[in-house]
Amino acid sequence: MILKRRTTIKDVARHAGVSTAAVSYVLNGKENRVSPETVEKIREAIRELNYIPDFSARSLVKNASKLVGVIIPQTEDSKQLILENPFYSEMVSNIESKLREHGYHLILSGVDKGKSYLDISVQRNLDGAIIMGIYPEQFYAELKEVKIPIVLIDSYINDTYFSKVGIDDEQGGYLATRYLIDRGHRNIALVTGSIRKDGVVEKRFLGYKRALQEAGIFYNPDYVFEHSVSYAYGYEAGKAIAAGHPEITAVFATADMVAFGVIQGIKESGKDVPEDLSVIGFDDIFLSRMFVPPLTTVRQDIALKGRKAAELLLEIIESDEPDVVDRKMEEIPLSIVERQTVRSL
Amino acid sequence: MILKRRTTIKDVARHAGVSTAAVSYVLNGKENRVSPETVEKIREAIRELNYIPDFSARSLVKNASKLVGVIIPQTEDSKQLILENPFYSEMVSNIESKLREHGYHLILSGVDKGKSYLDISVQRNLDGAIIMGIYPEQFYAELKEVKIPIVLIDSYINDTYFSKVGIDDEQGGYLATRYLIDRGHRNIALVTGSIRKDGVVEKRFLGYKRALQEAGIFYNPDYVFEHSVSYAYGYEAGKAIAAGHPEITAVFATADMVAFGVIQGIKESGKDVPEDLSVIGFDDIFLSRMFVPPLTTVRQDIALKGRKAAELLLEIIESDEPDVVDRKMEEIPLSIVERQTVRSL
DNA sequence: AAGTTAAGTATAAACGCTTTCATTTTGGAT
């Protein structure tokens, strides 16, 4: 593989009979510094030589890489991204297209347990990052050090340094639970990923409790099944509920993926959804529509969430005074979509 | 945002009282060129100053970026990645973890219709790329120009320049069809994404025809429903089959995602799977297990596919003579997993 | 003691680009 030498700005300059500075000017849209004829000559040369700039060199001098980091959570056990969950892949896909539209590229990555994201952000000179999910305190502290714009998706970290996009999870949890209560359910289980401080699950849990309390229903800790956001855990919980809790008539799963598992678990225990047990999910991933039976769930616009996060980040990156932009919290609207997994008692 | 100046190798050198060369040596594992005490001093300085190297600068001089491009197909209409399909997200997730393990980062991207991948590979000085799916001829021609190692996933482009990882799709198509035939089906529909040259679908289609022929069944073009790899199209086709072709007893969908749609379409036409119509899919994405009814399908190890692609690429990148490594075709094994969507006639 | 060698270290060029600033050219105005 004899690597042909790169075509550089120098080649272009020579070919056009001008200095590298001139070439750089037209490359950077500062054409007013160059005469129209020269611009044309340079354009021509660029075309003829098929010149493509080197972003590393550019990054070095401009101190901007046109690179954005995107972090998504990993499975607890292995080090794999939980990209399989359509919730994340749909967001990533929307973030990617928005970024590309603006000439940015995306480095997709998980972050090793206990390790920081400092390394990659500094190594790659990232212009910004979008972080999904929730991490240890320390992680955020380090992130701030890097001094790049950060957008947090689904995090309640209370620090104005970070911009955020998310939903009103407490309200979502409330809505879901209330929806069940309104249909006559009193003994309502909660199946959920681990309830961590500043995470979405914590808020949804709070909403669940608020709805219960408001309806005068005693909160029973035995009814919360907390472990991980996965089909597998939902399945397990579904079985446990169907087998061990005949008094429970409905379950609120804090993610559609979990709800699928719950339903499957219930079915395999010989009960039916929604005849014997009602189930409501959260997210409305595109699969929920196609599930059998179609899942009743709390809908959030996932694509919008991704797009908003990208837009917000770009806005901060491209503002002249990134430190002055006030860090807003973009809130994506919420609604219940009624399908066929909840019945009225 | 007062950007504190980067900590550079110079700072480290000064702090340790040595030259930048020495620092660079220990950074690059050439410690034998430096005395043990100096190494220690430098290590200390690095730690104390919290030094993190700049990969742009490194890339510039080493002409290697530790960056790998990953391309996945986009939806026809919009410019969005079809990452929602778990088939892709599972691969990406496995590729990512493998790459990260080896100190590489991944730039995830689609490629704009008609545009080339040349830009990004040159701009970013990519060390290699993994390309999923199939693109116009021209695309590959340009790709070769860049002279970086490329691994193609699911492509039958006949060019030894590229390494490949894939399955025996013809055999897969054959197996699926044969499976149905063996269970008494004669009128078998094929529902598939567009049959493009050198794509997996073309091969599966060929396998379908071979099985038919071998069984002495007349191939009926009316039985192939060709459009796009999507739930939506499957749904449409499912309806069309259930409503307009009472003689058809089984359908082979060339992707699980499509099979889901087909089944849904059939059900909404008032027929049942597998009672009235049998359906077999392809891929065995993790959802197929959880689908109701659980999908009978041709299984390929998607995670393995991703990992193999990453490994293969790394192997070529890190070999001293990348042009000498012979470009193999890694073949992932195939099998049928029997679940509940096919019945014997 | 002089010479040789090896080991350790430092200097400086190079990678491809942007951008400051000095210089040259142009074209009015006088």
Added chain:
DNA sequence: ATCCAAAATGAAAGCGTTTATACTTAACTT
């Protein structure tokens, strides 16, 4: 013709690294 401002151009420094090369020192040989 002369002057001047404005426009166009170019030289060169610098971004943070690596690495070839040069240099210094220490350690052996004779």
